[in-house]
Amino acid sequence: MSDIILDVKDLSMSFFTDQGELPAVNRVSFQVEKGRTLGIVGESGCGKSMTSLCVMRLFPSPPGRIVGGSILFHGQDLTKLSKKEMRAIRGKGIAMIFQEPMTSLNPVLTIGKQLTEAIMAHETVSKAEARARALHMIDLVGIPMPEKIYASCPHQLSGGMRQRIMIAMALSCKPDLLICDEPTTALDVTIQAQILDLINRLKNETGTSVMMITHDMGVINEMTDTVLVMYAGQVVEYAATGELFSRPSHPYTTGLIASIPSLDREEEELNVIPGAVPMLYELPEGCLFCPRCPYATDRCRKERPELSEIAPGHQVRCFRYSSDGKEERP
Amino acid sequence: MSKSKKINSQSYYRVSLAILKKNRLAMFCLGIVIALVLIAVFAPWLTPYDPNLNDVRNRFKGPSWEHPFGTDEYGRDILTRIFYGCRISLSVGIVSQLLASLLGYFIGVFAGYYGGRVDSVLSFLIQVFSSFPFLLFAIAVMFILGPGLMNLYIALGLLGWTSTARLIRGEVMRLKNSEYIQACIVGGGSGWRIIMKHLLPNCVPTLIITITMGIPRAILSEASLSFLGLGVSPPTASWGAMISHAQPYIRKFAYYSLFPGFAIIICVLAFNILGDGLRDALDPKLRS
Amino acid sequence: MVNFLVRRVLQALGVILAISLITFFILNIVPGDPVQIMLGDLATPETVAQVRAQMGLDKPVWLQYLNWAGNMLRGDFGSSYFQHRPVMELLLVSFGYTIRLASFSYLLAVTIGLAFGILAAVFHNKWVDKVLMVLAVGGISAPNFWVAIILQIVFGLTLKWFPISGAKDFSYYVLPAIALGTRYAASIARITRNSMLEVSKQDYMRTAEAKGLRDWLIVMRHAFRNALIPVITVAGTDLGNILTGSMLIESVFQISGIGKLMVDAIGQRDLPLVQGGVMYIAFICVVIYLIVDILYAVVDPRIRLGGGTRSE
Numbered sequence: 033m034s035d036i037i038l039d040v041k042d043l044s045m046s047f048f049t050d051q052g053e054l055p056a057v058n059r060v061s062f063q064v065e066k067g068r069t070l071g072i073v074g075e076s077g078c079g080k081s082m083t084s085l086c087v088m089r090l091f092p093s094p095p096g097r098i099v100g101g102s103i104l105f106h107g108q109d110l111t112k113l114s115k116k117e118m119r120a121i122r123g124k125g126i127a128m129i130f131q132e133p134m135t136s137l138n139p140v141l142t143i144g145k146q147l148t149e150a151i152m153a154h155e156t157v158s159k160a161e162a163r164a165r166a167l168h169m170i171d172l173v174g175i176p177m178p179e180k181i182y183a184s185c186p187h188q189l190s191g192g193m194r195q196r197i198m199i200a201m202a203l204s205c206k207p208d209l210l211i212c213d214e215p216t217t218a219l220d221v222t223i224q225a226q227i228l229d230l231i232n233r234l235k236n237e238t239g240t241s242v243m244m245i246t247h248d249m250g251v252i253n254e255m256t257d258t259v260l261v262m263y264a265g266q267v268v269e270y271a272a273t274g275e276l277f278s279r280p281s282h283p284y285t286t287g288l289i290a291s292i293p294s295l296d297r298e299e300e301e302l303n304v305i306p307g308a309v310p311m312l313y314e315l316p317e318g319c320l321f322c323p324r325c326p327y328a329t330d331r332c333r334k335e336r337p338e339l340s341e342i343a344p345g346h347q348v349r350c351f352r353y354s355s356d357g358k359e360e361r362p
Numbered sequence: 363m364s365k366s367k368k369i370n371s372q373s374y375y376r377v378s379l380a381i382l383k384k385n386r387l388a389m390f391c392l393g394i395v396i397a398l399v400l401i402a403v404f405a406p407w408l409t410p411y412d413p414n415l416n417d418v419r420n421r422f423k424g425p426s427w428e429h430p431f432g433t434d435e436y437g438r439d440i441l442t443r444i445f446y447g448c449r450i451s452l453s454v455g456i457v458s459q460l461l462a463s464l465l466g467y468f469i470g471v472f473a474g475y476y477g478g479r480v481d482s483v484l485s486f487l488i489q490v491f492s493s494f495p496f497l498l499f500a501i502a503v504m505f506i507l508g509p510g511l512m513n514l515y516i517a518l519g520l521l522g523w524t525s526t527a528r529l530i531r532g533e534v535m536r537l538k539n540s541e542y543i544q545a546c547i548v549g550g551g552s553g554w555r556i557i558m559k560h561l562l563p564n565c566v567p568t569l570i571i572t573i574t575m576g577i578p579r580a581i582l583s584e585a586s587l588s589f590l591g592l593g594v595s596p597p598t599a600s601w602g603a604m605i606s607h608a609q610p611y612i613r614k615f616a617y618y619s620l621f622p623g624f625a626i627i628i629c630v631l632a633f634n635i636l637g638d639g640l641r642d643a644l645d646p647k648l649r650s
Numbered sequence: 651m652v653n654f655l656v657r658r659v660l661q662a663l664g665v666i667l668a669i670s671l672i673t674f675f676i677l678n679i680v681p682g683d684p685v686q687i688m689l690g691d692l693a694t695p696e697t698v699a700q701v702r703a704q705m706g707l708d709k710p711v712w713l714q715y716l717n718w719a720g721n722m723l724r725g726d727f728g729s730s731y732f733q734h735r736p737v738m739e740l741l742l743v744s745f746g747y748t749i750r751l752a753s754f755s756y757l758l759a760v761t762i763g764l765a766f767g768i769l770a771a772v773f774h775n776k777w778v779d780k781v782l783m784v785l786a787v788g789g790i791s792a793p794n795f796w797v798a799i800i801l802q803i804v805f806g807l808t809l810k811w812f813p814i815s816g817a818k819d820f821s822y823y824v825l826p827a828i829a830l831g832t833r834y835a836a837s838i839a840r841i842t843r844n845s846m847l848e849v850s851k852q853d854y855m856r857t858a859e860a861k862g863l864r865d866w867l868i869v870m871r872h873a874f875r876n877a878l879i880p881v882i883t884v885a886g887t888d889l890g891n892i893l894t895g896s897m898l899i900e901s902v903f904q905i906s907g908i909g910k911l912m913v914d915a916i917g918q919r920d921l922p923l924v925q926g927g928v929m930y931i932a933f934i935c936v937v938i939y940l941i942v943d944i945l946y947a948v949v950d951p952r953i954r955l956g957g958g959t960r961s962e
Contacts, residue, residue: 493932494890495890495893496891496894498894501897502676505919582791591916591917592916609902612799619796622796623792623799627792627793631791634790
């Protein structure tokens with residue numbers, strides 16, 4: 033058990049707005065083991081980013097508030113920490129990189145300044161040491177001429193370079209957990225592969241765990257050890273990556289996997305899941321996925337299914353695998 | 363939401379109105395503005411006194427039932443003069459800003475729509491006129507034209523267009539690249555027609571905001587000019603001129619300088635808050 | 651950077667040229683013959699003609715302009731009709747007072763404005779924010795000459811804390827500086843607050859938070875420097891406005907700066923003095939705006955270094 037570094041239990045986060053309480057994250061549980069990668073996948077608006085922001089306690093607040101559950105990081109409940117204690121964790125224990133490398137770096141500060149301030153926020157090092165460390169990190173993420181980059185400003189770098197800098201910044205204090213929120217979505221395809229390789233290489237070199245948030249099943253397949261599939265703020269399926277791809281069980285997961293464009297199959301058009309993620313203020317009464325589900329029954333429209341374990345370590349939220357054992361698989 | 367979309371007038375303004383109605387402070391200020399307009403229009407019926415008739419026996423009477431705000435150095439009722447001053451302030455504010463917006467719209471739209479050399483020249487003009495403190499220019503122009511209401515309209519109207527022009531220019535440059543205007547251009551619409559029929563409706567929200575924001579500035583400028591003796595010619599009542607006349611008497615008759623000042627603050631404050639509210643309600647960027 | 655500087659300086663020179671043209675031609679369509687005004691109604695037509703010729707007023711307008719502009723380049727703004735002294739000399743004598751008043755009030759406006767703006771943004775939607783913003787909208791709505799008179803009544807005549815006229819030592823500048831600075835403190839506070847709130851929504855603010863930086867570092871290093879860009883524009887224009895606004899304040903407080911000089915000149919219809927004063931203030935403003943643009947470049951590397959892949 034000691035190699036579980038992040039243990040999220042029943043985490044719920046809601047936005048309190050004019051339209052009432054909107055559950056953005058709904059009783060989500062998962063674990064991240066040391067040196068392993070957890071993927072969270074789902075369409076935009078499914079709550080995957082909000083889940084990761086909950087771990088960092090960086091969700092917009094107000095109106096957001098954690099309404100239940102716990103986030104145990106090395107056994108310490110992050111939901112109960114003071115602002116100051118949380119600050120000591122951010123960047124040092126858990127680091128995060130974001131989707132938009134173009135806007136995630138401060139345009140008026142040099143790269144060097146932004147790297148060293150991350151180091152100096154957590155460690156008592158001299159400016160010279162911080163600088164040496166920053167240069168080393170720039171080198172580590174594979175950018176040539178660290179000295180030149182150190183002195184330049186974000187607008188002089190390309191998107192891929194900026195994302196590398198974000199990674200260098202995130203890893204500069206040797207965090208135990210790196211959260212990557214759609215790290216490649218905004219980048220060109222060729223750059224995407226490079227960045228993913230880089231994250232993988234650094235993960236292996238530093239032994240940090242990774243939480244990979246993405247909507248891309250291909251990324252999940254390549255990068256992760258376990259996967260959490262989310263839909264409308266809920267976990268709908270949770271399994272080891274191999275298990276998930278060989279035995280996808282929730283109709284949503286099946287849909288996501290089927291929508292990966294494939295070069296082998298000759299298809300007339302892309303497989304897409306019809307419909308869209310419901311808005312949080314118009315959630316259906318029964319199963320949240322049922323309006324888009326090809327197998328929806330009357331029961332699905334009235335009742336919400338719970339997560340049930342269909343194999344060791346494989347959980348699904350669907351009546352077709354509900355714990356009463358009546359498997360209604362077609 | 364989308365800036366490039368043609369403004370669908372009905373629903374757009376309905377949403378704006380709903381947002382504005384929710385803003386209680388702005389609605390209160392709208393009430394004040396309406397009250398001020400009514401005061402300006404009906405000034406002669408609101409008071410039994412003549413604003414310009416001297417009555418030397420009644421000089422410097424303190425506030426009383428007959429004269430709620432007291433009387434001035436010529437025995438004229440101060441409240442009456444404030445009512446009549448409201449006419450000057452509002453008319454200068456409104457007329458000069460209408461003039462300024464008209465000028466600003468056309469300069470901005472020509473610069474933004476035609477681009478190239480036209481834009482260079484007009485942009486330089488905008489830059490020249492805005493690298494000059496507004497009031498300094500107004501002082502110079504009023505110095506030449508001499509005091510008078512018409513001259514105030516002209517001076518403040520001819521000088522207050524730069525910010526409108528700059529905003530409209532930006533707006534039009536953005537609109538020009540929208541598919542909708544591109545389609546009109548490709549379809550062979552004449553420049554003038556596009557400017558009046560397609561660009562103008564899209565610029566109306568910006569114009570409403572700049573006019574409401576410009577009025578308080580014009581009113582303050584008028585007050586400053588009148589204070590310097592470059593506003594309306596005496597004995598016409600103007601808030602700024604009243605403060606200027608009150609200044610020598612601050613030792614003995616402090617109340618005299620208070621009331622016109624409060625009148626200016628209330629009027630300008632109401633327009634400023636209303637302007638903020640309108641901007642929040644009309645600016646598509648702020649809508650989510 | 652050099653390119654940017656050269657372009658900007660050339661532009662400023664163009665603006666000065668244009669302003670000189672406008673000032674000259676506007677002020678030369680003055681109704682009434684200035685010579686007649688200067689000499690009074692008793693002067694014979696012969697004397698008037700003679701003086702006109704002396705002053706070069708009988709030449710074509712464009713020649714007059716070239717003369718005037720050429721003289722101005724040499725620092726010769728002509729002579730005052732009434733004080734019979736060179737305009738430049740009068741301006742220089744008064745300039746000290748104006749610059750003292752303007753710098754005190756500007757210092758006041760910038761410090762109070764920035765402090766209140768940052769406070770309001772940090773306590774966004776709390777009562778601090780609301781109180782400060784009500785004060786700010788009040789501040790931009792009050793005419794400064796009226797604030798000056800109220801300050802005179804309250805702190806000068808009633809409480810007797812500060813003198814209300816003249817400019818002998820620092821205490822004489824306290825009330826005028828407050829009266830002149832209030833409005834600009836308010837406008838700087840408003841723009842600072844709005845700009846800080848705008849910046850706080852940016853992605854890089856979340857990055858800074860994710861690094862675990864202290865709150866004040868996030869506010870001052872990450873938010874404030876970015877928020878400063880629009881503030882610099884407003885603060886720059888305000889400096890020009892303070893110079894003009896000082897006309898009214900100087901005449902209320904009887905400080906013999908450029909403002910009062912100009913106001914008196916306006917009253918006497920002293921054309922060369924008004925013309926020279928306007929040009930002088932306009933020139934200072936153009937220089938200020940030039941400095942503002944250079945400051946921009948200092949704060950924002952996207953302008954300084956050029957060639958950004960992304961422009962806001």
